[in-house]
Structures are given as C-alpha cells and as structure tokens.
Amino acid sequence: MLLENILGGEMYLASEVKSVIKVASTTKVYRLSYRGLPPSPGQFFMVWIPRAGEIPLSAANYRDGELVLAITKRGKITSYIYDRVQAGDRVYLRGPYGRGFNPPCENERSLLVGGGSGLAPLLFLTEKIRDRGGRCDALLGFESKGKAFFLEEFEALCDKLFITTEDGSIGFKGIIPDALKQILQEQNYDVIYLCGPEPMMARIINSVQRIGLRLEASLERYMRCGVGVCGTCILDPLGLRVCRDGPVFPLEVLLKIEGLGRWWRSFDSRKIPI
Amino acid sequence: MLQIELAGLKLRNPLILASGILGNSASLALRIEEAGAGAYTTKTITKDARPGYRNPSFVKLETGYLNAVGLANPGIDYFSEELDLMKKLLKIPVILSVGGKDLEEYEYVVKVGVEHGVDAFELNLSCPHVEKMGAELGEDLEAAINIIRRVKAVAHGRPIFLKLSAHYNYLKLAEEAVRAGISGFTAINTLRGLAIDIYARTPILSNIYGGYSGPGIKPIALKVVYDLYERFRNVPIIGVGGVDSWVSALEMILAGASAVGIGSAIATKDLEVFREIIEGLRRYLETEGFRSIVELVGLAHEEVSNPY
Ligand SMILES: Cc1cc2nc3c(=O)[nH]c(=O)nc-3n(C[C@H](O)[C@H](O)[C@H](O)COP(=O)(O)OP(=O)(O)OC[C@H]3O[C@@H](n4cnc5c(N)ncnc54)[C@H](O)[C@@H]3O)c2cc1C
Ligand SMILES: Cc1cc2nc3c(=O)[nH]c(=O)nc-3n(C[C@H](O)[C@H](O)[C@H](O)COP(=O)(O)O)c2cc1C
Numbered sequence: 236m237l238l239e240n241i242l243g244g245e246m247y248l249a250s251e252v253k254s255v256i257k258v259a260s261t262t263k264v265y266r267l268s269y270r271g272l273p274p275s276p277g278q279f280f281m282v283w284i285p286r287a288g289e290i291p292l293s294a295a296n297y298r299d300g301e302l303v304l305a306i307t308k309r310g311k312i313t314s315y316i317y318d319r320v321q322a323g324d325r326v327y328l329r330g331p332y333g334r335g336f337n338p339p340c341e342n343e344r345s346l347l348v349g350g351g352s353g354l355a356p357l358l359f360l361t362e363k364i365r366d367r368g369g370r371c372d373a374l375l376g377f378e379s380k381g382k383a384f385f386l387e388e389f390e391a392l393c394d395k396l397f398i399t400t401e402d403g404s405i406g407f408k409g410i411i412p413d414a415l416k417q418i419l420q421e422q423n424y425d426v427i428y429l430c431g432p433e434p435m436m437a438r439i440i441n442s443v444q445r446i447g448l449r450l451e452a453s454l455e456r457y458m459r460c461g462v463g464v465c466g467t468c469i470l471d472p473l474g475l476r477v478c479r480d481g482p483v484f485p486l487e488v489l490l491k492i493e494g495l496g497r498w499w500r501s502f503d504s505r506k507i508p509i
Numbered sequence: 510m511l512q513i514e515l516a517g518l519k520l521r522n523p524l525i526l527a528s529g530i531l532g533n534s535a536s537l538a539l540r541i542e543e544a545g546a547g548a549y550t551t552k553t554i555t556k557d558a559r560p561g562y563r564n565p566s567f568v569k570l571e572t573g574y575l576n577a578v579g580l581a582n583p584g585i586d587y588f589s590e591e592l593d594l595m596k597k598l599l600k601i602p603v604i605l606s607v608g609g610k611d612l613e614e615y616e617y618v619v620k621v622g623v624e625h626g627v628d629a630f631e632l633n634l635s636c637p638h639v640e641k642m643g644a645e646l647g648e649d650l651e652a653a654i655n656i657i658r659r660v661k662a663v664a665h666g667r668p669i670f671l672k673l674s675a676h677y678n679y680l681k682l683a684e685e686a687v688r689a690g691i692s693g694f695t696a697i698n699t700l701r702g703l704a705i706d707i708y709a710r711t712p713i714l715s716n717i718y719g720g721y722s723g724p725g726i727k728p729i730a731l732k733v734v735y736d737l738y739e740r741f742r743n744v745p746i747i748g749v750g751g752v753d754s755w756v757s758a759l760e761m762i763l764a765g766a767s768a769v770g771i772g773s774a775i776a777t778k779d780l781e782v783f784r785e786i787i788e789g790l791r792r793y794l795e796t797e798g799f800r801s802i803v804e805l806v807g808l809a810h811e812e813v814s815n816p817y
Contacts, residue, residue: 246568249708281564285709289564327709329569460567462776465578466533466552474540476531479779503558504533505583 247283247327250302254322258384259377261308262352263317264295267326269302276360277335277453277483280304281461283327284320288312291458291478294331295355296362302328303359305384307352332461333482336360336428336451339369343425346418347393348439350376350411353431354385356453360428361392370394374418376411376431380404395422412438425449433509437496440489450486457502469500510794511787511802513547515768516668516692516745518602518629520547522787523762523802527749527772528553528606528631528672528695529578535594542601545783547768549601551588553608553633555642556617558584562638563715568704573723573751574773575704577638577716580608585618592625602628604670607660610641615656616663623665630664632656634682635674635698637720644698648677650685657689668692670747675700675733683737683744693745695770696733700726722773727751731764738765738807753778755789762802763809 250267257263274280274294282304283289290312296303308317320326338360339345345364349357354375364371372395377383379402390396398406399414407414412435427443429436429452436452443450456468456477463479470477471493475484489495498506511522525548531537532552541549561581568575582588595603605627609615619630634653636643647653660669671686672695673679683694699720704713712718730750737746748766752758753774761769774782790802799805 246570246704246713247706247709249706283565283709283713285706285711288715325708327706459561459564459578459581460576460776462567462569463779464530464574464773464776465567465576466531466537467581469531469534469537471534471536474531474534474536474538500534502560503581503583504552505558505587 247329249325249327252320252322252324252326253301255320258305260381261317262382262384263306264384265304265306265320267302267304268300269297269328270300271328272331273297274302274331275335276338276363277356278331278333279482280328280330281332281458283329284312284316285327287315291461293356293453294359296359305352305355305358309352329461333478334480336453336483338363338367339371339426341369343369344423345369345371345426345428346422346424347371347373347428348411348415348431349373349429350431350435351382353453357428357430358385358388361389365392372422372424373397374399374411374415376400376414376435378402411435412442415439416442419446426451429453434496440486440495444486444490450489451483452489453483454481456499459502467500467502467504510800511790513767513803515548515747516629516670518548518668520602520768522547522790523768524758524783524786525604525747525768525770526550527770528633530772530775532606533582533591535591535598538595538603539598540780542599544780545787546771547601548604549595549599550604550631550770551606552582553580553606553636554582554585554588554618555580555608556585556614558582558587565713565715566719568713569776570704570721570725572725573721574776575702575714575719575721576699577714577719579716580636580639580642585621589621589625592622592627596626604629604631606631606633606672608633608636608642612652612656612659616659619660620663623663623667627667629668629670629692630660631670631672631695632660633672633698635672637674637676637699637701638716638718644674644676647674647682650682653682654685654689657686657691661690670695672696672698673733674698675729679733680736680740683741687741687744691744693747694737695747695749696737697726697730697750700729722750724751724753727757727760731760734761734766735764735809739810742807753782755786755793758786758790759793759805762805763807765807765810767803767806
C-alpha cells in the first residue's frame with residue numbers, strides 16, 4: 236500500500252501494476268492503480284521506470300482509479316517494460332500532459348483510424364464517445380494477425396469495425412490509407428480521429444484535405460520535459476510543442492507541418508528520417 | 510516606457526528568453542517574439558552535437574524544477590541554418606549562448622555565430638551538470654579569462670555577456686572579466702541539486718544530480734545581481750532565476766538588472782508569462798510615477814539616487 240504523497244503529486248506518482256496481459260506478439264496491456272488527476276483521451280504520461288528510463292505513453296483507458304497503458308516493444312525502454320515489468324511492480328507517472336482529442340458534437344458520426352501503438356488513445360476516445368451516447372466506427376491496421384490487438388474492445392464499442400493487415404492474415408489485405416479511401420466512398424462521416432505511424436497519417440491527411448472532413452491526429456516526437464520548456468518535441472515552422480500544444484492537432488495545423496511523415500528531430504535537435 | 514539599451518542592443522522591453530528554454534529552433538524563436546519577449550537567447554550551442562543525458566532529465570519539485578538536459582544541441586555547424594532563419598524572421602535581437610570544453614571550441618562557435626549574424630553572445634561558464642563544460646570552467650579563473658579574451662578578439666565588436674554561477678566566487682571572476690573587456694553579465698545559471706523518490710528509493714534524474722531553477726532560487730539570484738551591481742555600476746546585468754511574475758521581474762531590476770531572463774516559469778504559465786509581466790511593469794510604472802523602466806535599475810541600492 237502506498238501512502239499519500241505529501242508533496243501533492245508534484246514529483247512522480249508511484250502506481251502499482253495490477254495486471255499485465257500479452258495481447259499481441261509485441262504488445263502488452265498494463266492495468267495500474269492510479270490516484271492522480273484523470274486523463275482525457277489523447278493525453279499522455281511521462282512514465283518512469285527507475286534505472287531503465289522515462290518515456291511518453293498515452294492513456295489507453297481510465298476509469299475509477301484504474302489507468303490502462305498499452306505498450307508496444309520498440310527500443311530499449313519499451314523492451315525493458317515488456318520483458319521485465321510485472322503485476323505487483325511499481326511504475327512512476329507524471330502527467331497527464333498535453334491537449335487531447337476534442338470529442339465529436341452530438342449527432343456527429345466519427346471514424347477512428349489507427350495502427351500499432353496508436354490504438355491506445357483511440358480506444359480511450361471510443362470509450363468516451365460511447366459514454367456520452369455517441370456512435371463511431373473504427374478502421375484499424377496492422378502488419379499481420381499476430382500484431383493485432385484491441386479488436387474485441389473496438390468491436391464491442393463501434394457500430395462498424397474495419398480491419399486491414401499488410402499480409403491479409405485478417406481483414407482486408409493492404410494498408411490503411413487505401414482502405415480508408417474505399418470506406419469514404421461508401422460511408423459518411425463528420426470527423427476522423429487519427430493515430431499511428433506518421434507516414435501513414437501524412438498520406439491520410441493529404442487525401443482528407445481534398446474532401447473537407449474535420450480531422451484530428453495525435454503525433455509522436457522525442458520528448459524530455461513534457462511541459463513545454465525544453466524544445467525537444469518542436470514542430471516547424473509554427474514552433475508548436477507536441478507535449479504542450481499537442482499531441483493532438485487539427486487538420487489545419489497538420490497541413491502546415493514541415494516534413495510530416497518524413498522527418499522529426501532527435502534528442503540533439505537534428506532532423507532525422509522517421 | 511519599457512524600451513532599454515543593453516550593451517548597445519536595443520530591446521523593446523527588458524524580458525529575455527533564458528538559455529536552454531525553447532532555444533533550439535527558429536520556429537520557436539519566432540513564437541517567443543510573438544509572445545512578447547524583448548530578446549531571444551538560444552540553447553547553449555557547442556562545437557559538436559551532443560545528445561544530452563537520458564530521461565528522466567527534467568522533474569518538477571515543490572518550489573522549482575530540476576533538470577539535467579546535458580547541453581543537448583545539434584552543434585554549431587548544423588545550428589547555423591537555424592541562425593540564418595532567425596536572422597530572416599526575427600526583429601528582436603538573438604543572443605547565441607556558447608559552450609565548450611576549451612578555448613578552441615568557444616572560439617569556433619563564436620566565429621560561426623559572427624558569420625551567421627547573431628547580435629550578441631552569452632558565454633555559458635556556469636552550467637552545473639556537465640563536466641568540464643560550464644561551471645568548472647568558470648571556477649578556473651585563468652581558463653575563463655583566456656576564453657573571454659579570445660572570444661572578444663573574434664566577436665567583431667558584438668556584445669559578450671558572461672553567464673555566471675552562484676557556486677563559485679563570481680565577484681572575482683566578474684572583476685577579471687570586466688578587465689578582459691566583457692560587455693555584461695547574465696546571472697544566474699541553475700544551482701546543483703538532487704531529487705530522490707521515496708518509493709523508488711533512488712535519485713530521479715538519470716544523471717543523478719542536475720540544475721535547480723524556478724522560484725526556489727530567486728533569493729540567491731537576487732543576491733548575486735545585487736552584489737554585481739554594487740560592485741560594477743555601469744556593466745549591464747541580465748537577471749535570471751525564478752522570475753515568474755511582474756513582481757519578481759521588478760525585484761531583479763531594483764537589485765540592479767537592466768534586463769530580466771525568463772526560463773522555467775514557462776512550465777507553469779506558458780508563453781503568456783511574457784505579456785503578463787509586460788502589462789504588470791507598465792501598470793507599475795504608471796501608478797508609481799516613473800516614465801521609463803530604466804529609472805528603476807538598481808534603485809534598491811541605498812546610495813542610488815534617482816538620476817531623473
Ligand atoms: C505522446 C506520445 C504518446 C505515446 N503513446 C504510446 C503508447 O500508448 N504506447 C506505446 O507503445 N508507445 C507510445 N508512444 C511511443 C513511445 O514513447 C516510444 O515508442 C518510446 O519512447 C520508445 O522508447 P524506447 O526506449 O523503447 O526506444 P529507443 O531505443 O529510444 O528508440 C527506438 C525508436 O523509437 C523511436 N523513439 C524513441 N523515443 C521516442 C519518443 N520519445 N517519441 C517518439 N519516438 C521515439 C525512434 O524512432 C527510435 O529509433 C508514445 C509517444 C508519444 C510522444
Ligand atoms: C530545461 C532547462 C535547460 C537549460 N539549459 C541551459 C543552457 O543550455 N544554457 C544555459 O546557460 N542555461 C540553461 N538553463 C538555465 C536557465 O537559462 C536559467 O539560468 C535558470 O533556469 C534560472 O532561471 P529560471 O528560474 O527562470 O528558470 C536551463 C534551464 C532549464 C530549466
């Protein structure tokens with residue numbers, strides 16, 4: 236049992252991992268007991284694993300003191316968490332940070348589009364839309380069946396669920412932008428919510444521009460402070476900080492970002508290919 | 510009312526973005542100008558690129574912030590592109606913060622800075638968390654003075670500010686620096702500090718210790734500014750450390766600062782902090798019956814009589 240932090244949560248909030256479930260070949264879902272400020276969909280935490288490091292992670296759900304994270308193995312720290320962090324361990328959180336998604340207005344029909352670790356904030360958003368009595372569809376894309384996760388969760392919450400895999404092992408064979416093009420010919424939506432690999436998002440953003448839909452996308456960048464002072468996660472040429480002005484941005488802003496889907500800045504601020 | 514002249518630089522107001530805060534791109538510089546700042550200081554730039562320390566590298570404490578970013582920067586050759594863009598886009602002066610491990614590195618960075626049109630230099634001889642780059646150089650009087658002399662020789666007459674630390678005998682270093690021809694001082698950099706998490710039972714920062722900034726260091730910064738003004742009446746000072754309101758900005762100015770640096774206050778108040786302070790200063794000047802902010806510089810010193 237953790238005592239209340241007398242410093243009022245200024246530093247990290249120690250949170251106990253209640254369960255860990257492997258949901259795909261490189262993704263695990265972590266349920267934490269969490270007593271801090273409730274996050275909204277699209278907001279993230281800086282998650283510190285002592286002696287391993289600290290990374291930004293989106294809230295994949297939050298309800299009654301339970302925070303859900305979905306972590307996909309990518310490099311050093313995500314692998315450490317994936318391989319070593321178990322039920323009963325503690326992780327350390329600061330946040331929630333950033334501006335999340337603007338939920339759809341009443342009667343607006345939304346389509347959530349995502350792939351890979353981008354599914355975390357989208358699942359949380361779907362929950363919120365349903366809580367308010369709204370309706371939505373989802374288009375999820377993966378490399379293969381083995382990498383797919385959260386299918387049942389989205390299935391239960393969405394009217395229609397579209398799935399694509401690059402190898403065709405489940406759903407349509409192909410990539411998300413192509414599937415989206417087809418879906419938009421048959422269905423009408425007011426707003427698209429997007430989160431996933433940036434090259435995929437960049438393609439969609441360019442094509443959606445032509446049909447005049449409302450769109451919001453959540454971006455990833457290297458981050459340090461999380462509160463908008465260090466400049467690591469900067470977007471050119473508007474000088475927007477992903478950690479504080481984002482991570483969710485509307486279409487009008489996304490269209491102006493230099494190098495979207497092509498490069499971002501590394502920890503030393505140099506531009507490197509995504 | 511708020512315009513000042515700082516070692517020959519003309520500023521529309523005395524607020525300067527402090528080094529290391531949003532200092533790594535021209536797009537940010539433009540946004541800082543739009544937010545109202547009077548001048549922009551870049552992140553400390555070294556000769557070669559530095560990735561900095563691993564996360565956690567920044568954490569909020571009860572009365573401030575602790576960071577060990579580790580002078581992460583792309584190196585001056587790469588950064589010169591950003592400098593070109595800044596020169597094209599900005600109306601406010603750009604101060605290039607310069608770091609390095611020896612004389613040659615400082616000289617190299619300043620030379621490139623001159624070629625790319627920066628308005629002034631700030632020598633970081635005060636970073637508390639990178640070995641042999643910063644405070645440790647400032648502690649070595651001879652090394653520090655050699656750097657100042659060499660930089661002065663290649664700066665083409667552009668103002669050079671020396672950024673000081675409260676960790677060493679800053680008055681002694683300042684004394685020698687004035688003799689070597691320094692144009693002004695920036696005081697202070699962050700103070701060495703440590704944060705421990707009681708449940709993890711380990712230091713938080715990957716670098717173990719870091720630099721402490723924010724409201725907690727304000728009294729220390731004020732004392733350094735006060736000491737410098739007391740000793741060198743006509744060497745301009747940029748007062749930095751814990752300024753997060755027009756009240757604390759005025760405290761700095763009354764202690765002797767001609768300009769005021771804004772750093773980690775952005776974490777709490779975001780970029781609106783510039784407008785908030787500017788408005789506050791204006792109202793104060795009006796209600797207290799001053800015509801210019803310049804009249805207030807150093808007024809807290811007993812024997813400074815109002816020259817106007
Ligand atoms: C706002 C936000 C929310 C995120 N939410 C989730 C989530 O819910 N689930 C999830 O699995 N992942 C999420 N990520 C991505 C996650 O933070 C990165 O995968 C992680 O930081 C990589 O660290 P690593 O040590 O495993 O990889 P490293 O060994 O550091 O690097 C491996 C590769 O990952 C990329 N990378 C490294 N650090 C970052 C970073 N900070 N931001 C972006 N890319 C990076 C680089 O391309 C690098 O080549 C999110 C990122 C952001 C910015
Ligand atoms: C995240 C961060 C990075 C910093 N990086 C630098 C730097 O590169 N060079 C430098 O001279 N000072 C650096 N500083 C110190 C600030 O310029 C300033 O001197 C100090 O933070 C005190 O001011 P403040 O309390 O207003 O933040 C940094 C401070 C912070 C918080």
